[in-house]
Every structure is written in C-alpha cells, then in structure tokens.
Amino acid sequence: MESDEKIGWHTNIKKWGYELGFVAIGFTSAESVKGLAQVLEARRDLDLATPFEEKEIELRIDPQVGWQDCQTVVVLAYPLPDTAPPQEAEGILARSAVGEDYHCVLRQSINQLIDTMVSNGWTGTPRWQVDIGPLVERAFAIRAGIGWIGRNQQLIIPGYGSFVALALLLLDQEIPVDCPSLDQCGACQRCVEACPAHILGKEPFAAKHCVSYLTQSKEILTDEEYRRLGLRIFGCDTCQEVCPHNQQRMENELAASAPFPLRRGVDLLETLNLTKGEFQRRFQVTAAGWRGKAVLQRNAFLALQNIRDPRLRLWLADHKEDQSVPPIIVPYLRSF
Ligand code: B12
Numbered sequence: 001m002e003s004d005e006k007i008g009w010h011t012n013i014k015k016w017g018y019e020l021g022f023v024a025i026g027f028t029s030a031e032s033v034k035g036l037a038q039v040l041e042a043r044r045d046l047d048l049a050t051p052f053e054e055k056e057i058e059l060r061i062d063p064q065v066g067w068q069d070c071q072t073v074v075v076l077a078y079p080l081p082d083t084a085p086p087q088e089a090e091g092i093l094a095r096s097a098v099g100e101d102y103h104c105v106l107r108q109s110i111n112q113l114i115d116t117m118v119s120n121g122w123t124g125t126p127r128w129q130v131d132i133g134p135l136v137e138r139a140f141a142i143r144a145g146i147g148w149i150g151r152n153q154q155l156i157i158p159g160y161g162s163f164v165a166l167a168l169l170l171l172d173q174e175i176p177v178d179c180p181s182l183d184q185c186g187a188c189q190r191c192v193e194a195c196p197a198h199i200l201g202k203e204p205f206a207a208k209h210c211v212s213y214l215t216q217s218k219e220i221l222t223d224e225e226y227r228r229l230g231l232r233i234f235g236c237d238t239c240q241e242v243c244p245h246n247q248q249r250m251e252n253e254l255a256a257s258a259p260f261p262l263r264r265g266v267d268l269l270e271t272l273n274l275t276k277g278e279f280q281r282r283f284q285v286t287a288a289g290w291r292g293k294a295v296l297q298r299n300a301f302l303a304l305q306n307i308r309d310p311r312l313r314l315w316l317a318d319h320k321e322d323q324s325v326p327p328i329i330v331p332y333l334r335s336f
C-alpha cells in the first residue's frame, strides 16, 4: 500500500467510525506493550488478578501472538448511554450495566465499520475484540492517544470523560499511528479518597478487592466486603462519578433525568425476588446478565441488609420457613 493510501485509510476509518457514534478513535502499532508484563505478573503473584482475565500474559500484551499478521490496532471508544440516577433506597447498577449490552452494541457498530471499509476497497481480514478477548484494551488506548489513564484506572478521553466502552479493531496492514495523550489528573485525589475499597493510589491495582469485582464474584464475601457493596447491585461507578472530567455528564443526567428511558435504580425487594422470566426480560439483555440471576439476588439481599430495610426480616421469615432461601444467600444467614 502506498503511503498516501495509508493516510487515506487512517482518515476514512476515523470518519466512518465517528459517523457510527464512536467518540474517540486512535491508531497504534501491533508492537507488544513494553513493561506491562511485569505489572500483570505482579498482580498474578500477589493473587490480585481476577479470574475474568486471560492467564497467558504474552497473549494480553502482544497482538501478534494471537494473530501473527496483525500490523495495526485501532482503538475505538463508544459512549455509554445517559441514564437516570437511582432514587433513595434503590439498588444501584453501573452505567455499563444498563440498557442494551454494550458488547452487542459495539459488535454491531464494528461490523458496520468493517462492511464500510470492505465496500471501499479494504482487502484485508480485520479482527476485533470488545472486552472479552485477551488484549489489555486500555494499554492500547493510551498508546493510540485517545486518552490517559486516570488515578481511578479509567481511560479518560479529554473533553469527554470516561463513561465509554472500548473496542479494538485489528488490521493486517500498517496504517500511520497517533501520538499518546498527556495525563491530566494533576494533583487531584478525588477518586483515591472516594473509593469504598481504598485501593486507588496503590500499585499494583488490587482488582480482586474492587467493589465492581465483588458484585460479580460468586465467592462468599466477608462481612467487610459485603458492607462495601452498599447499595450496589452490579458494578461500581464511584471513582468515575467523583472525577472532574465526568461532571458535565453527571450534571446533564441530573438535570434531565426524567426523559431518560434507562434507569440505574432497581427496587431491592423486586430484585431479591427475581423470577427466571423477569431476569431474562430485564437483565439478560444487559451487561449485568452474564453472571446470572443468583448473583443479582445475593447483592440485593446484601444491600437490603446494609440499609437495614425492615422488609428483609419479613422476607427471611417467609423463606426460612419454607426453606426457599436461594443457596447463594444461605452463607449470609449467619448474621441473622
Ligand atoms: C478484568 C477487567 C475488570 C476487573 C479488573 C479491572 C482492572 N482495573 O484491572 C474488574 C472486574 C475489577 C473490572 C472493573 C471495571 N471495569 Co473492567 N475490564 C476488565 C478487562 C476484561 C481486563 C482488564 C485488565 O486486563 N486488567 C489488567 C490491568 C493491568 O490492565 P488495565 O487496568 O485494563 O489497564 C492498565 C494497564 O493498561 C496500565 N498500562 C497501560 N500501559 C502501560 C504501560 C506500562 C509500561 C505499564 C507499567 C502499565 C501500563 O494502565 C492501565 C491502568 O492501570 C477489560 C477489557 C479488556 N480486555 O481489556 C475491562 C475494562 C477495563 N473494564 C471496563 C469498565 C467500564 C469497568 C468498570 C468501570 C465497570 C463498573 N462500572 O463497575 C470497573 C472499573 C474498575 C477500575 N477502577 O478499573 C472498561 C474500561 C473503560 C474505561 N473508560 O477505561 C474495559 C476496557 C471494558 C470495555 N471494553 O469497555 N474490570
């Protein structure tokens, strides 16, 4: 491919991506991410990595280990939809867990982007990943210059914020790359101070203690861990909500909460009593569905306990009597 043609693809892939709704797009090479293997090894050796991560470190840092023809990594950020904030005493869902599952939304948009590339003469065979895939997406995102990694560990896009989902498009052609962008956290410590698990500002990141992980883990949570959940039913947005770079979006959500069809709040007792049919209708279509119904019910139970909701005593009386307490909740009955 001639150099003019390569520049043309760089420009056009960005143009088509923005037309499809992506808010930031950047290009980087398929080189391995230097220095990241040591971080991943330290997380693994200290037992801080989550079981959701690929075990093979080389596959996570080097695109050519998974696909030897890979030459370029395009990083794309898609906005998470605006949502209405939860009301008092409601369970809280993270923004990434509300609305149509972002994995499906991004998959469709990337396939549309690839179709457009092919219809304009792209002859390669692009591959892609959205979240589920070995490559560490944020490492490529900073190298592709779409943002910086905040103290909250999030990829923050200058002028937009961090409430985005990321995707990687892998190409078997060499396309010009973008420059990394500058860190804009400065002296700010808001996320470090707000984190309920007190894990920010320390290296390596203790992913297994992160409340987002705890809401998704099926292991039995300690008393200290489950208290940290507060009212959270799936995920944790606290370190992003306090970030100055997300305040504009937060204000927009607060000011216009009524028109948003998507709500982050859920009724705790309804979630605890979730039937299979309700789970399929309300949660399975979202990114909160992948861990199943029981983990959401457990989190609703713990949230009711955390706010000492009197409805929990009645629920327990009924369900203990007919022995219908879901097995995932049984270990927590010791507190009653
Ligand atoms: C496993 C996982 C988790 C785990 C562990 C998270 C973690 N911080 O490691 C848990 C379950 C806790 C989790 C939680 C969340 N996650 Co998550 N998660 C992932 C997943 C699948 C892998 C992450 C991973 O590899 N971690 C290992 C560490 C080392 O990598 P990292 O934190 O992603 O990135 C670091 C390195 O890249 C490092 N780095 C980059 N370059 C270099 C170079 C050198 C030399 C060094 C030393 C370091 C370095 O800087 C980054 C920050 O430390 C990715 C998708 C993917 N395939 O990448 C999504 C992903 C990171 N998660 C995402 C989201 C949205 C979340 C939550 C916000 C969801 C929620 N609301 O609850 C929280 C945020 C928690 C947090 N503060 O990070 C988004 C991030 C979007 C964004 N704007 O950054 C991703 C990219 C999914 C997606 N496709 O959109 N997640």
Ligand code: SF4
Pocket (backbone or CB within 6 Å): 152, 194, 195, 196, 197, 198, 199, 200, 209, 210, 211, 212, 236, 237, 238, 239, 240
């Ligand atoms: S997601 Fe929650 S627990 Fe995890 S680092 Fe951010 S504030 Fe802390």
Ligand code: SF4
Pocket (backbone or CB within 6 Å): 150, 151, 152, 153, 184, 185, 186, 187, 188, 189, 190, 191, 192, 239, 242, 243, 244, 245
């Ligand atoms: S809250 Fe402050 S320190 Fe944390 S990520 Fe945002 S700007 Fe950086």
